[in-house]
Amino acid sequence: MADYVIEMLGISKYFPGIKANDNITLQLKRGEIHALLGENGAGKSTLMSILFGLYQPDEGVIKKDGKVVKINNPNDANDLRIGMVHQHFKLVECYSVLDNIILGVEPNVAGILQKQEARSKIMELSEKYGLQIDPDAIVENITVGMQQRVEILKMLYRDNDVLIFDEPTAVLTPQEITELMSIMKKLATEGKSILFISHKLAEIMTVADRCSVLRKGKYIGTVDIKDTTAEGLSTMMVGRKVNLKLEKKEATPGEVILDVNNLTVASNSSKKDAVKNVSFNVKRGEIVCIAGIEGNGQAELIQAITGLSKQKKGKLTLCDKDISHESIRYRSEHGMSHIPEDRHKHGLVLDYNLAQNIVLQRYREPEFSKFGFIKFDAVKKYAEKLIQKFDVRCGQGAETIVRSMSGGNQQKAIIAREIDKNPELLITVQPTRGLDVGAIEYIHKAILEQRDSGKAILLVSLELDEVMNLSDRILVMYEGELVGEFKSSEVDTETLGLYMTGAKRDNITKEATK
Amino acid sequence: MKKGIAIISSIVCILVGLLFGLILLCIIDPADSISLGFSPLILSGLSTAFDPNWIAAGTNLMKLGQEIANAMPIIMTGLSVAFAFKMGLFNIGAAGQYTLGAFGALYCALVLKCPWYVCLLAATLLGAIWGMLPGLLKAYLNINEVISCIMLNWIGLYGVNTIMCSNDKMFNSSQAKAYQVGVVNKSALIPDSIFGWNISETFNYAATNTGIIFAVVIAIIILIVLNKTTFGYELKACGYNKDAAKYAGINDKRNIILAMVISGALAGFGAGLFYLSGTVQWNPLDSTALPAAGFDGITVALLGLVNPIGCIFSGLFISHISVGGTMMQQSIFPSEISQLITGLIVYLCAFSPIMQEKLTKLFEAHKKIKHDVNKEEK
Amino acid sequence: ACGSKSGSKASKKISKNDVALITDVGTIDDESFNQATWQGVKQYCKENGFKCDYKKPTADSTDARVSSITEACSQGYKTIVLPGYLFGDALAQVQDSFPDVKFIAIDVSKGDLKKNISKNVVCFTFAEEQAGYLAGYAAVKDGYSKLGFLGGMKVPSVERYGYGYLQGIKNAANETNTKVDVKYTYGGQFAADDKITAKMQGWYSAGTEVVFACGGGIYGSPLEACGQYKGKLIGVDVDQYSKGKKCEKQHGYNPFVTSAMKGLQNTTVSVLNDIKDGKWKKYGGNIMHYSLKDGDYVGLPTDDKSWNFQKFTKDEYNAIEAKVKDGSIKIDDSTNIDVEKLSDNNVKISLIK
Amino acid sequence: MSAGLLILIKFTLLSGIVLMYVALGGCFSEHSGVINIALEGVMVIGGLFGILTVCCIPKNLPSFLIVTISILVAMISGMIYSSLLAFASINLKADQTIGGTALNILATAIALVVVKHYNSTITTNNAQSPKLNYDNSLFIFNVGPFTLNVFIILGIVLLVLSYFVLYKTRFGLHLRACGEHPQAADSVGINVYKMRWAGVLISGALAGIGGMAYIVPSVQEWNFEVGVGGMGFLALAVMIFGKWNPGYIFLGSLFFAVFKSLANIYDSTFLASFHLTKEIYNMMPFIASLVVLMFTSKNSKAPKAEGIPYDKGMR
Numbered sequence A: 001m002a003d004y005v006i007e008m009l010g011i012s013k014y015f016p017g018i019k020a021n022d023n024i025t026l027q028l029k030r031g032e033i034h035a036l037l038g039e040n041g042a043g044k045s046t047l048m049s050i051l052f053g054l055y056q057p058d059e060g061v062i063k064k065d066g067k068v069v070k071i072n073n074p075n076d077a078n079d080l081r082i083g084m085v086h087q088h089f090k091l092v093e094c095y096s097v098l099d100n101i102i103l104g105v106e107p108n109v110a111g112i113l114q115k116q117e118a119r120s121k122i123m124e125l126s127e128k129y130g131l132q133i134d135p136d137a138i139v140e141n142i143t144v145g146m147q148q149r150v151e152i153l154k155m156l157y158r159d160n161d162v163l164i165f166d167e168p169t170a171v172l173t174p175q176e177i178t179e180l181m182s183i184m185k186k187l188a189t190e191g192k193s194i195l196f197i198s199h200k201l202a203e204i205m206t207v208a209d210r211c212s213v214l215r216k217g218k219y220i221g222t223v224d225i226k227d228t229t230a231e232g233l234s235t236m237m238v239g240r241k242v243n244l245k246l247e248k249k250e251a252t253p254g255e256v257i258l259d260v261n262n263l264t265v266a267s268n269s270s271k272k273d274a275v276k277n278v279s280f281n282v283k284r285g286e287i288v289c290i291a292g293i294e295g296n297g298q299a300e301l302i303q304a305i306t307g308l309s310k311q312k313k314g315k316l317t318l319c320d321k322d323i324s325h326e327s328i329r330y331r332s333e334h335g336m337s338h339i340p341e342d343r344h345k346h347g348l349v350l351d352y353n354l355a356q357n358i359v360l361q362r363y364r365e366p367e368f369s370k371f372g373f374i375k376f377d378a379v380k381k382y383a384e385k386l387i388q389k390f391d392v393r394c395g396q397g398a399e400t401i402v403r404s405m406s407g408g409n410q411q412k413a414i415i416a417r418e419i420d421k422n423p424e425l426l427i428t429v430q431p432t433r434g435l436d437v438g439a440i441e442y443i444h445k446a447i448l449e450q451r452d453s454g455k456a457i458l459l460v461s462l463e464l465d466e467v468m469n470l471s472d473r474i475l476v477m478y479e480g481e482l483v484g485e486f487k488s489s490e491v492d493t494e495t496l497g498l499y500m501t502g503a504k505r506d507n508i509t510k511e512a513t514k
Numbered sequence B: 001m002k003k004g005i006a007i008i009s010s011i012v013c014i015l016v017g018l019l020f021g022l023i024l025l026c027i028i029d030p031a032d033s034i035s036l037g038f039s040p041l042i043l044s045g046l047s048t049a050f051d052p053n054w055i056a057a058g059t060n061l062m063k064l065g066q067e068i069a070n071a072m073p074i075i076m077t078g079l080s081v082a083f084a085f086k087m088g089l090f091n092i093g094a095a096g097q098y099t100l101g102a103f104g105a106l107y108c109a110l111v112l113k114c115p116w117y118v119c120l121l122a123a124t125l126l127g128a129i130w131g132m133l134p135g136l137l138k139a140y141l142n143i144n145e146v147i148s149c150i151m152l153n154w155i156g157l158y159g160v161n162t163i164m165c166s167n168d169k170m171f172n173s174s175q176a177k178a179y180q181v182g183v184v185n186k187s188a189l190i191p192d193s194i195f196g197w198n199i200s201e202t203f204n205y206a207a208t209n210t211g212i213i214f215a216v217v218i219a220i221i222i223l224i225v226l227n228k229t230t231f232g233y234e235l236k237a238c239g240y241n242k243d244a245a246k247y248a249g250i251n252d253k254r255n256i257i258l259a260m261v262i263s264g265a266l267a268g269f270g271a272g273l274f275y276l277s278g279t280v281q282w283n284p285l286d287s288t289a290l291p292a293a294g295f296d297g298i299t300v301a302l303l304g305l306v307n308p309i310g311c312i313f314s315g316l317f318i319s320h321i322s323v324g325g326t327m328m329q330q331s332i333f334p335s336e337i338s339q340l341i342t343g344l345i346v347y348l349c350a351f352s353p354i355m356q357e358k359l360t361k362l363f364e365a366h367k368k369i370k371h372d373v374n375k376e377e378k
Numbered sequence C: 001a002c003g004s005k006s007g008s009k010a011s012k013k014i015s016k017n018d019v020a021l022i023t024d025v026g027t028i029d030d031e032s033f034n035q036a037t038w039q040g041v042k043q044y045c046k047e048n049g050f051k052c053d054y055k056k057p058t059a060d061s062t063d064a065r066v067s068s069i070t071e072a073c074s075q076g077y078k079t080i081v082l083p084g085y086l087f088g089d090a091l092a093q094v095q096d097s098f099p100d101v102k103f104i105a106i107d108v109s110k111g112d113l114k115k116n117i118s119k120n121v122v123c124f125t126f127a128e129e130q131a132g133y134l135a136g137y138a139a140v141k142d143g144y145s146k147l148g149f150l151g152g153m154k155v156p157s158v159e160r161y162g163y164g165y166l167q168g169i170k171n172a173a174n175e176t177n178t179k180v181d182v183k184y185t186y187g188g189q190f191a192a193d194d195k196i197t198a199k200m201q202g203w204y205s206a207g208t209e210v211v212f213a214c215g216g217g218i219y220g221s222p223l224e225a226c227g228q229y230k231g232k233l234i235g236v237d238v239d240q241y242s243k244g245k246k247c248e249k250q251h252g253y254n255p256f257v258t259s260a261m262k263g264l265q266n267t268t269v270s271v272l273n274d275i276k277d278g279k280w281k282k283y284g285g286n287i288m289h290y291s292l293k294d295g296d297y298v299g300l301p302t303d304d305k306s307w308n309f310q311k312f313t314k315d316e317y318n319a320i321e322a323k324v325k326d327g328s329i330k331i332d333d334s335t336n337i338d339v340e341k342l343s344d345n346n347v348k349i350s351l352i353k
Numbered sequence D: 001m002s003a004g005l006l007i008l009i010k011f012t013l014l015s016g017i018v019l020m021y022v023a024l025g026g027c028f029s030e031h032s033g034v035i036n037i038a039l040e041g042v043m044v045i046g047g048l049f050g051i052l053t054v055c056c057i058p059k060n061l062p063s064f065l066i067v068t069i070s071i072l073v074a075m076i077s078g079m080i081y082s083s084l085l086a087f088a089s090i091n092l093k094a095d096q097t098i099g100g101t102a103l104n105i106l107a108t109a110i111a112l113v114v115v116k117h118y119n120s121t122i123t124t125n126n127a128q129s130p131k132l133n134y135d136n137s138l139f140i141f142n143v144g145p146f147t148l149n150v151f152i153i154l155g156i157v158l159l160v161l162s163y164f165v166l167y168k169t170r171f172g173l174h175l176r177a178c179g180e181h182p183q184a185a186d187s188v189g190i191n192v193y194k195m196r197w198a199g200v201l202i203s204g205a206l207a208g209i210g211g212m213a214y215i216v217p218s219v220q221e222w223n224f225e226v227g228v229g230g231m232g233f234l235a236l237a238v239m240i241f242g243k244w245n246p247g248y249i250f251l252g253s254l255f256f257a258v259f260k261s262l263a264n265i266y267d268s269t270f271l272a273s274f275h276l277t278k279e280i281y282n283m284m285p286f287i288a289s290l291v292v293l294m295f296t297s298k299n300s301k302a303p304k305a306e307g308i309p310y311d312k313g314m315r
């Protein structure tokens, strides 16, 4: 028995209106990497937050080294040497790396900080595990990868020996993921026990020793990785067989819909240009994907194309109309749809109801308004139609306040809205971020349908799987420039990775893309 | 349902506030606390409306008239604050816009000798301009409107007072105040009667005029604009989520500016209503305090649940108890008790989301059984 | 428990001798009209066992004042005191609506009333310019040559004090042929605060020797500022010598050289007493202008304890007072004059806006 | 040195220190994540009870004690009053602006009711006076040609202390983390609610002293009808102007104070020859700071989580 470091026995946790964890048991062996798998909302983060002391379980006990313990807050967890890298990083952006690592356990004399001591310990750890960081850099200026290393160092600095990684790979590049995997393995061989949450089956297959599966808050079971396959895991997770590979026909590109010519865009955060002299086009009936590591200018590129920010130089043409200096509304009314990256920030007015969100760009059309007055009946009817058509699940139909809907359904509502506008060009950024396989499947199908009905689609994704599965043509973006163009059928992930990290580049000219 | 709960929670706030006031009055002087304190305080104008003495003198509606006259400007500043709130802006600058509005009205009335509607228009315009400035600063330079409004309040006050003092036609040096509109230019007075009904005569209070009808009509217009029009839809979208509004092609800069312009216009209009009512006098020598109507607007808006119709009622309520405050025996009870009560009510209003949540739960507990039955039928 | 209605209703009833006062814009203790008359009212009621109360209008408007007066009348008050020229219009409106109520209006002149005065009304005004004259004259005679005038707000009575003060200064300066500097300003308020303290400190440090603090509680600021520079003050309305006690403790001298007084409180008390004694006829329908000619209604205090002049003697004071009284010295009582124009060879007046 | 300049320095220090106290208070509160728009009201309350203490305390106590006790009372009453904001905005997650505005409205009303009641109990003649009379001599002393007051000395000490606490101590690191990213702070075991309470209470303490420092040194009688005349709001502006940093806040307060003083004493300096009205000088700091804000607003240093109630359950 005592070879379990952590045992969570019969854990239940209720949230208003939902049982997030229902009698869950999880046992973690010393020195193992234990994966935790489940759909969105299955209760993985909740379970881990309970272990880390952020929530209290309503039922059940936690044992550490065979002894029952009570973990009331992260301090208790820390005393028990449990550490966690959160799904959304918990770093104070304007603090230095050093301050973030020591936050909460600062060496001090009578309350006065003694940073020198901390610094040498951190440098030691960073060398030992190959976690390269600059202790004096300000967190808001460093890459996501480095932020993750900071989070890991935070755990190591606290001498934790139970390490929880909640979806650590969602934001990393393939190279960084490989790096992280090896670090995790190294930590495990040193006797640290690791809990690892991921939606990516391949990762689990490579790194984990065992895997526990949750579904809708319930515990399904634990398997040894060497006895199972990716398909087996996914079946366990959703309760049915999932098609992991998308079936798609060959694309039949038509005329050019979007033409981007020598586009240069200033950066949101730094003084340098984020997009440098980029040219490409998207044709009817094809899916063009911009691949690249986060922060290489994709966001700025899309903002410029959609009109959310101004370009510095260059020309944008949509269906033969010059839209370089047109407003967002003009672009939207002339055939551009946009599924934004951040659905809460851009996609929805969370305090409006579903109907009001469904007409977010179209409330001025004569169908929905007259003399400046909104025809609420027409809006409602239309919303109900879309809810039916796209199977958006919501409590009170068109009147549901969007804030109360689940993330997946919010995303569906956006997709319904954007597709039903019947656009010429559909721009979609990270359409499946953080969604579970079931939802991903649905959305991918919808996008493909659009392609097949002759729309032009511009996809931005950080997920290489998605890129490979969905696109017909792939453009790789690195430091604001397009450095490679491929047919998706003629390239593999490794090659893409090399381009994305800047290790390789081609010279892309406007002519080449034509 | 939701609205009902909101109103109930407001009423609870008011009752608690009043109870606190009563306790305070008891502490100050237990013997007279009801008869000379609390009863005039909460009955206010109503106590005289049915008093035989007052009825005999034919002045029984005078105090109610005074309440209405005092409510006009604060209903407007309340609307001003509420309107900006809908756009997610905190218009603490209503005081400054009100100041400019007063100046516009008085300048047109006293110097240019314009008729009332021109004066009112000028008040509205100047208020709108003064509201536009923080709007511009917010939209184009991202300067927090609270700060710029505070600055512009004082700039407006000093500026207006400087100009007024140096203008002989505005500044009555023998009284050390601005001239009374009713004395200098009768045509600038807001009409007393509408459809043959002379409001001032009914209430026996000269300053009570058709202005209150203007205020009510404008509140209704604002309500319609906010809830029924595309403009209101845009505005609220910007207020809830600026980025999403921008994504939807709504010009958020334009809306921020427009919202502040309208907000300022409402405050300016309120000042116009007040200063064109006859005998009120601006005191340009006093630069120590901003007009209270501006800050009362915040109270009115909050107590009125940021709803235009709510503003009418809360404006009347606040005016009601502040007139009541002056009807208490002044040598025993400070009239500021009414202000204390309103402050307390607004403080309690800050809790109203939580209170509403609790109340909703309370109601839903009753409904629960029904609900479950439905579920099983499915 | 509280608010037991035991206090019998009868005792709350207003009886015919009770007095109500309606305040001007300022507070009841503005150390000016409101306070002085209210003190008069209270003194009278206390001596005779009557009740008194005051009402504060909700806004600075005639309508609000009329409403407050109506309220007092309807409650049964038969004597109502109205301090301040702002009551002119309101009085004109109500005087005939309540013929059985007696109105005592302080500082309301014919010009303020704009109407014929009714039999149930009496108005009082004072010759502030005489008090101001005497103060200015005395100060220069006492040897001060750098003087200041700090008015509260530019209201008529303050202006009259100020104009009289300047005339007194000029007269004395020309008599003794000394050069005198006068700084003249209005604070814009009747209360002291840090801003005015700063201004006064500026004056005293730049050499101003004595400041006539003319308006309610505004004297607090020069009082605060003077100590360090051994600066002096002239009080207003009442004898303010006792206000200098704190400074005496702190800096070893009382800064009030004198005070330009007018008899607000006394007048109020004596009218009320006369009404009680049935002598209303003497007043009803009149506008009474009280100057030295009519009695000691204006002037400087001559008690030994508040006589704080070094050179200027009581004999000199009596002499000049007599001249003012008999009219051999004419003092202009206009308002809204350009004070800087009054400068001459000996006296330099600078107006500070 | 000309007399005019001396006085300018004196009054700049006088009101600059007040602004600094209050802006520092705001700075602590906002660094913890709570926007304290109630500073104006807290100043009134601090001033009120501080002065009441000066009035009521036995006069035969050593003056050092009188000064200390009354300042302590101002500080504590400021803390108690601001705890109303803390309770509403931290525990009940109420809207901070609404709560703060309510406290501003309440403060003047409370002050007037208390002062009037106090005045009518100490005098028999039922005076409903909104003014308090007090003796400020204990707070003021001269150093050469300079008139200083205890608040200036205390202020400088607190300024240095504030800087040290915010940037050099464990407490400061925790406090600022709560204003920037409360979830992060919570995840490393910092009690966000406690830190926010601390931030608001410190702001109450500083604003309470600030209220007293505003009223006491310049006059010996205060009319509470004017409250503190917008100083609290001005301090908020100074805080933003000073980028939430004690050092800049100090400079910002002096900048505002120079103009504020000039407005009052310009006639005793060389500026007299320009014949501008005092209103122009009064306007200056406001116009100037608007202009400065226009140029600096692009890179605001406001704590990121300020104004957002922290909810442990929220993701």
Ligand SMILES: Nc1ncnc2c1ncn2[C@@H]1O[C@H](COP(=O)(O)OP(=O)(O)OP(=O)(O)O)[C@@H](O)[C@H]1O
Pocket (backbone or CB within 6 Å): A015, A016, A018, A019, A020, A038, A039, A040, A041, A042, A043, A044, A045, A046, A047, A087, A434, D313, D314, D315
């Ligand atoms: N604070 C909360 N209040 C209410 N409900 C919550 C809260 N936190 C989580 N939930 C709900 O509990 C369920 C489990 O959430 P949890 O975040 O643990 O899921 P997850 O398995 O981590 O999902 P994902 O893969 O999206 O991260 C979800 O339905 C979620 O909406």
Ligand SMILES: Nc1ncnc2c1ncn2[C@@H]1O[C@H](COP(=O)(O)OP(=O)(O)OP(=O)(O)O)[C@@H](O)[C@H]1O
Pocket (backbone or CB within 6 Å): A016, A018, A040, A041, A042, A404, A405, A406, A407, A408, A409, A434, A435, A436, D313, D314, D315
């Ligand atoms: N904070 C919350 N309070 C109350 N209910 C919540 C909360 N968060 C989520 N829920 C409810 O929990 C359910 C699942 O929500 P959740 O956001 O976890 O879904 P999801 O599909 O996992 O979304 P995502 O993909 O964004 O993680 C929804 O019905 C939602 O209404």
Ligand SMILES: [Mg+2]
Pocket (backbone or CB within 6 Å): A040, A041
């Ligand atoms: Mg989730």
Ligand SMILES: [Mg+2]
Pocket (backbone or CB within 6 Å): A044, A045, A046, A087
């Ligand atoms: Mg999760």
